[in-house]
Amino acid sequence: MTDFKKISTLLLSCALTAAFTPSRAQEAPKPDDPALKIYRAVPTKVNDLVHTKLDVRFDYKKRYLYGKEWVTLKPHFYPTDSLRLDAKGMDLKNISVVKNGKNIPLKFTYEDSLSVAIKLDKVYRNNESYTIYIDYTAKPNELKQKGSAAINDAKGLYFINPDGTEKDKPTQIWTQGETESASAWFLTIDKPSQKTTDEISMTVPAKYVTLSNGRLALQKTNTDGTRTDTWKMELPHSPYLFMMAVGDFKIYKDKWRNKEVNYYLEPKYAPYAKEIFGFTPEVIEFYSKTLGVDYPWNKYSQIVVRDYVSGAMENTTATLHGEYVQATHRELIDAYYNNGRSTIVHELFHQWFGDYVTAESWSNLTVNESFANFSETIWAEHKYGKDVADEHNHDDMLTYLRSADGKTKNLVRFYYADKEDVFDAVTYQKGGRILNMLRNYLGDAAFFKGLNIYLKTNAFKNGEAQQLRLAFEEASGLDLNWYFNQWYYGAGHPALNISYKWDDATKTQTVYLQQTQDGQTFKLPMAIDIYAGGKKERHKVWMNDKADTLTFHVASKPDLVNVDGDKILLAKKTDNKTIDEFSYQYFNAPLYMDRYEAIEAAAANQKEKPNQKIIIAALKDKYYGLRIKAIKALNLTNDDVRNAALPVLTSLAKTDDNTLARAAAIIALGKLKMAGNLTLFKESLNSQSYAVQGAALTGIGLLDPAQALPLAKGFEKDNKGALTTAIFGLYAANGGNDQWPYVYDTFTNATLQNKFNSVRALAEMTGRVEKPEYAQQGIAQLKEFGVKYKMYGADQFVTQQMLDIKAKRTQMNDTASANAADDVIKAMAVAK
Template sequence: MIKTKTISAFVLSGLFVGLTIAATAQTTQPADPALKIYRATPPKINDLVHTKLDVRFDYKKRYMYGKEWVTLKPHFYPTDTLRLDAKGMDLKTIAVVKNGKNVPLKFKYEDSLSVNIQLDKVYHNNESYTLYIDYTAKPNEIKQHGSAAITDAKGLYFINPDGTEKDKPTQIWTQGESESSSCWFPTIDKPEQKTTDEISMTVPAKYVTLSNGRLAAQKVNADGTRTDTWKQELPHSPYLFMMAVGDFKIYKDKWRNKEVSYYLEPKYAPYAKQIFGMTPELIEFYSTTLGVDFPWYKYSQIVVRDYVSGAMENTSATLHGEYVQETPRELIDAGYDAGRSTIAHELFHQWFGDFVTAESWSNLTVNESFADFSEMLWAEHKYGKDEADAHSNDAMQSYLGSPDAKTKNLVRFHYNNEMDMFDVVTYQKGGRILNMLRNYLGKDAFYKGLNIYLKTNAYKTGEAQQLRLAEEEASGLDLNWFFNQWYYGAGNPELKISYKYDEATKTETVYLAQTQEGQIFKLPMAIDIYAGGKKNRYKVWMNDKADTLNFQSATKPDLVNVDGDKVLLAKKTDDKTLDEYAFQYFNAPLYMDRFEAITFAATHQSDKAGQKVIIAALKDKYYGLRIKAIKALNMSNDEIHNAALPVLASLAQTDENTLVRAAAITALGKLKASGNLTLFKQALTSQSYAVQGAALNAIALLEPAQSVALAKGFEQDNKGALSQAIVTVYATNGDGEQWPYVYQKFSDAGPQAKFALTRSFAAMTGRVEKPEFAQQGINAIKDLGVKYKQFGIGPFITGLLTDIKTARTKLNDAASATAADDAIKAVNDAK
């Protein structure tokens, strides 16, 4: 499903048994009373066959008027009833179509959530029937709550429908996952259902439409509208249905003989190829790797405003939030995690999620863990193993840093709401589990297993056990042990590693201990021993809570590298010395080898070996590790300062990566050395917003008044890091003259950018001269706290408001202090 674009400081970081044992795991109830309900896969009484919709929109009322012809048949047992999900609708007519005529049926609409229909007779599974439904969808009147992954759940969204919001286009789009498609058409809104579809949209003729499948017909109407008919003639699940309407420019690309297209706002249309141009290469790579060609008629990607999550893999028509819609200057600074990983993630879903769909939300892993894994897979192919390993480590740390994640199975049959499944366990942990499985089986066997899984379950549903069987068929190996501990168990190993060399027996002993509570993991791994100028690799298994491994070595090893492939999903405590870590940095091959060494050396910068690693890492081949080393520098150490200074100056001016240049400028800026002022001013001419932002902040530390004047010159053209720098400079050094700009910038920012600006904005709110300005700021911060309180930001926001109250009190601004008090109460009282 969706890759979440999250608020990293407060939310999730937007992306890897035997049948008898598994059944036991599935039905065992946890201790938490709130989670005692076993979430069985819904029974299939009736099966969707085909869904035909004819819809038009009332922009003023925010309604959709729909006519539906839905064809179904009993799954196995005869039935004379049908239950459809239909949320918040006016249901005017429900009839069965008989010989071209609509025969009304009796129905009961229950709690405005589902409708129970009495059919005209008993139907058997060798016959189908078609219902006609005339209805009105009223999405803005639906009372459904969102989640951390998807912040709203009303299914159908009218964006600026009256055209009253300046600089915001008028759009309509849908969001079906998890079960919100039934907010805009009656259906059996479960992932186990599959149906073909035909959607006709009548819209103002000036607008473009997009839906699943192919554009089959367009008809211009006499009233200034146009009716577009889209047909999806291969079956897919209801949550993957989509519509989008608006002023989009279409860039046509292709993969082999299939259409690939990109729908963007007109002002971003010239950059379509730069934003999405890697898509045909991605499709080719995934098709070749999986041995299953892209399975749909076309692939479109569309960018919309005010999207409620990161992106969504609707069948053949992925919908992205606006954060992927960037200018060339923004794209200069865009690392892999910015938008490219999302594009890769959503495309992989066209196989894992759309072609084969999780049969229940409990088995969401067969959708989302694969899509998360695919981000690393594409990075490895396109940008190199260092990029892939960096991305994978970030994902693993997101999981390890989430305390409650360790209590959750990957395949979960107990949860409060299906949206609870969209978490760091399903995404980040699941992706790492798949990476371990690939490493254990070998790439060829692993991908052969994926091929078997996809072909066996094509256009149907799948679950983790089917994945196990496919991988066993491909490899010839039993994988019950792997799936029992990683898919049907919770947590991860916490691994303590220590070493001893016995000179007399020429034996290196490695002590491994699992210190976590709960299950003990079986861990196949590689151990690399570097001694006498060469490396020997040993394949070993850790089967017990504590294992002692002995290796013969003629000399004391320079390094024993446990988990030589750096794939274990584990929290490690490794008893290596600084000299061993230094050797690891310069001799072991992987990103994580160097990452671990830099991390350790950063805390040992008074030692020559630590200094050597940190200074060398400033020139590491991977930009992310150069940045890590820059940020780790202890410039108060004279030896580090003297060695690093010329390197930083060079990086700040010539590094090929703009984020490295920005990090180097930031490090130099903290030195507050006037001799760097010329370098900083020169950096202001860069095309990179990140470099410009770092330079402006650095100048502010040296020349506060001058930084305010320089910031004014960038007010007309700024994004990202430069926008944040301007607000920071104004908030720190400006006055009431700059307030309107800061307030507007904060108000217009998206969630991610808004949180990045919040501290600076709050500081300025506390000290700005005019009470009316302060109260504007207080209200804006309050609104932010109320809106996102569900994600745990309440204490952070109330803390800022308390600081503002103190500052306003010192300024004798009683009205603003009272407003801050009221705002704190509003945030605390928010649901």
């Protein structure tokens, strides 16, 4: 599953808490919640799944699945005469045991429409299997199940535009099994500790394409305009990894070695399939070689669907992506690693960590999701270089440090209020960072040998963190209990204060390390690099106590003492270097984070020459991400900074080979509102990059809105991403009745993230647009937004906006709109 990670980075919580009420966003369970006192044991195995055979067809009008199922099981160890299957919100018509080709009905009790207790026809022992036949109807739209921060719905089976009434939206069916929603569309033991082979036959309108796990074994054309596709999965996997998808998809056929690699896209995106997914075989090869375990399944398909409830899902052999990875050539010009590509590699790594070896319980989700998060960094390093990898790794750490979860939640978590709560920044971002630290500590050879041992030992079975520890210990010969105890079975992270003292008389450099966090003391192995006399000397040290004093004899005063020289620790660091030391670090230390830290330090006080030197130099950094950071950090109100930066910004705006850096430079120039840049902005409108065009249009709008409005009109038929945002912002700030339809339609059809980003601008225009009917359209949209995202505090935000809208509409003598705004204010109050 795409990490909690990509939906903040996927997930909205950052945008929401910035715009709305942080206290309401992602409310954590209270410490006295009784559910937090329940030990979440691995479910007891009474029966084991062996094989699951499904024959299903769909009722698009009713949103039903009509299913026939044959599930083969055997007792795990002890004899049993009973079976319990998970079955959420179904009509159960027949449950029988299959004997000599005949169905013998069994007695069963359907409990709370969640699970069914079945009395078997006899006592079975673990050397004999039995097959149960079930005739059932699944009704997903009538099922009410709680989702999570990472997976916002849990009804298992989704009908998208089934009646074809939504314009420009395809008709699709798809499934989402994680965590335990597979049992909303077929009966099973819906636990990750179960594994089964499967066969799924889908009867669908003949015009549609299907996808499921494994291989397409048979296609049969029926006389009623339907077709039955049979998919067979001949290696065992967990029920939550079962999938189906049905719809009008174009298939681009690729391959890795002799195996199928296919990409399923909506027809209008089919021409870009290779651009979107074409690097997949290269990633499969890299992961296979790195892990020493070849891709273990018969095929790998990726499919993009509408209205997906998360970022992506690693169904075995058939990953399902949300539509945000779908893009045209022009959109892909501005694509960067975090924008879709990291999700693609994240889900692919799950085919080993999560599918081939599966967490035995949600408490141990780290052995699935932390590894998928980790994989994003190693691929970035391999493909794009260490700067990209280090940026990605650091961004993940910041996401974790900013979350409310870090101080109290263990990585391996046996106590939680709901299994969905485990999908968080601890499991994803912290877990990925922990693995990167362990890789640094052990070295690549031992680390990846450990992964190889873990995968081979537990192939097609289940794993947990202790098995991972044993694999790393076998590979390295080192005891790692200390590491797993503090990082996997303990909560929090160090807050590390670093200070320095040089004694010229004794030629002694002292480094003072202090952990200031409450709670446990962390053992921290680290590198300290001392730069002196034109040379770097590395010292490998351990911090074992809350406060440690380290001394080093150096021939001359160091130019730089670089604590955590590999920039790999998971810690909130306060590093008390001087700006001259940070300057030396920027120009001489090798890593992305060395330069990042120096830019951060320099940004604080740009009146000083050393600070200016760093910031101006960073505008030409070799990595575009740091060029952008420097551009955004510039204090252009300072004459010296502005005068030094202007020629560099102009050059970047014209010639930078990265479109995002070019756009950032144009945005910075636009904020200066210098008429001399108008020609540059107009020329930039000819770029193929939406980001560059959007920045240029914004710049023109800041200089001359009257000139910008007709230019924006010319882009209404072809705009995406940053250009759409720029048109929306320009119209919302400066437009009127003529521009309202574009603003309203854009907001109405926006992605979830874009709605959060643009709701304030919609409210501003709603308050001043001339036509009352337009104002009331805006008020209705804002109301819907406030109600739908109340859990994030959107209701409070909408109430604040409505007070302003009401006042403005009253001044305009628009009583109807003012009353409509007042009604929303009252409705929001009642909603609380």
